[in-house]
Amino acid sequence: MSRDDGIKLIAIYHFVIAGLILLGTLFILAIPLFAVVASPADPRGAFVALLVMGSIFLVLVLLAILYIATGVGLWRRQEWARWVTIVLAVLGLFNVPIGTVIGLFILWFLLRDDVQAEFRASDRRDDGRYHAAHDLRSQPRPEERDEPRDEPGPRHE
Numbered sequence: 226m227s228r229d230d231g232i233k234l235i236a237i238y239h240f241v242i243a244g245l246i247l248l249g250t251l252f253i254l255a256i257p258l259f260a261v262v263a264s265p266a267d268p269r270g271a272f273v274a275l276l277v278m279g280s281i282f283l284v285l286v287l288l289a290i291l292y293i294a295t296g297v298g299l300w301r302r303q304e305w306a307r308w309v310t311i312v313l314a315v316l317g318l319f320n321v322p323i324g325t326v327i328g329l330f331i332l333w334f335l336l337r338d339d340v341q342a343e344f345r346a347s348d349r350r351d352d353g354r355y356h357a358a359h360d361l362r363s364q365p366r367p368e369e370r371d372e373p374r375d376e377p378g379p380r381h382e
Contacts, residue, residue, distance in 0.1 A: 302347030
């Protein structure tokens with residue numbers, strides 16, 4: 226697997242995990258709604274369920290946002306995203322057995338010297354972002370160049 230493919234694979238993994246977290250939050254949000262419908266006589270119990278599940282919902286949405294931002298950062302080869310991914314991989318080691326295997330792969334891959342060099346080099350280039358249009362805009366237009374023109378007529382020097 227090439228360095229580029231591995232980074233993209235890890236970024237896609239983060240996008241998939243974020244999607245699964247968001248899907249799970251829909252179920253978490255549905256639980257208090259069932260509590261309200263099932264026990265309309267006890268509004269305090271429904272309120273407590275809504276408060277607890279709402280808090281869990283908020284934490285999971287923030288976690289999904291973190292995974293999405295990290296995936297985008299990895300895709301753009303930003304050094305901060307590599308470090309966040311390393312921290313998330315270490316935390317994922319406790320999700321035995323699949324999280325452990327995936328976490329070990331991510332740690333092994335992101336701690337390789339050539340991958341670290343790729344992220345460092347990318348940080349030095351345009352903040353990790355590449356825009357093809359930027360290359361065209363950075364070159365001066367013909368009328369802005371200091372080269373002599375092959376136009377007939379008097380020259381002002």
